Amino acid sequence: MRLDKFVAQATGQSRSDARKAIQKGLCCVNGIVCRKADAQLDEQEAVTLGGRPLSVQQYVYIMLDKPKGVVSASSDARDVTVVDLVGKKYPRRSLFPAGRLDKQSTGFVLVTDDGAFAHDILSPKHHVPKSYEVLLDTPLTQTMMDAFAQGVTLADGTKLAPAQLSPGTAGPCSASVILHQGVYHQIKRMFGVYGAGVNELRRTAIGGLELDAALGAGGFRELTPQEVEKITQQSLQAQPDSRG
Numbered sequence: 001m002r003l004d005k006f007v008a009q010a011t012g013q014s015r016s017d018a019r020k021a022i023q024k025g026l027c028c029v030n031g032i033v034c035r036k037a038d039a040q041l042d043e044q045e046a047v048t049l050g051g052r053p054l055s056v057q058q059y060v061y062i063m064l065d066k067p068k069g070v071v072s073a074s075s076d077a078r079d080v081t082v083v084d085l086v087g088k089k090y091p092r093r094s095l096f097p098a099g100r101l102d103k104q105s106t107g108f109v110l111v112t113d114d115g116a117f118a119h120d121i122l123s124p125k126h127h128v129p130k131s132y133e134v135l136l137d138t139p140l141t142q143t144m145m146d147a148f149a150q151g152v153t154l155a156d157g158t159k160l161a162p163a164q165l166s167p168g169t170a171g172p173c174s175a176s177v178i179l180h181q182g183v184y185h186q187i188k189r190m191f192g193v194y195g196a197g198v199n200e201l202r203r204t205a206i207g208g209l210e211l212d213a214a215l216g217a218g219g220f221r222e223l224t225p226q227e228v229e230k231i232t233q234q235s236l237q238a239q240p241d242s243r244g
């Protein structure tokens with residue numbers, strides 16, 4: 001990484017402020033003053049600014065409790081995005097949501113700048129499970145539960161992977177769903193095959209990781225290294241198969 005980028009990321013300064021500090025001679029690399037903003041750093045090199053050691057977290061992983069009305073995108077001309085909600089705290093990161101929730105759905109969205117991590121947890125080959133709480137406009141039936149377990153065929157002929165559907169805790173119209181793939185509007189379309197509409201949809205877990213109930217709508221926090229590891233392990237353990 002370039003020195004000015006490193007200093008900017010480690011301190012939260014803009015690149016131009018970082019460059020000025022470097023040019024003033026405030027920055028040392030391995031104990032020697034370096035005034036070259038474009039100097040390339042190796043991982044093991046020690047950088048200080050005004051004598052203070054600097055370090056950069058390579059990637060960030062943010063758990064967000066998405067409220068209704070917010071879109072799962074990095075930017076949008078009309079609507080507030082998940083990156084608008086978290087991005088002010090990370091002005092120099094190229095954040096994006098690792099997976100989508102519909103505008104009116106709520107709950108767990110992972111926001112990151114780690115493309116390889118996002119690819120792994122979203123890859124259909126890895127089947128990282130995602131858990132949802134659903135409120136239907138009609139009571140849940142045994143027919144629906146059996147069909148989800150077999151793998152629902154959508155109206156357009158798409159045959160989906162088996163999913164787990166069980167009664168929820170908020171009355172006969174509530175349900176819990178665990179999906180192992182991510183098809184556009186998947187849950188709404190699955191229930192639609194059985195004439196049921198989805199009034200509320202909330203994602204409560206990704207992989208083995210539950211949404212932190214303390215966050216509240218619009219709340220977010222970084223994952224701990226252990227939590228990142230937990231999700232990564234889930235995506236490694238999930239076996240690729242013919243469902244692709």
Ligand code: URA
Pocket residue numbers: 100101102103105184185186187188189201
């Ligand atoms: N399925 C849906 O229909 N919508 C979501 O937001 C997520 C899964």
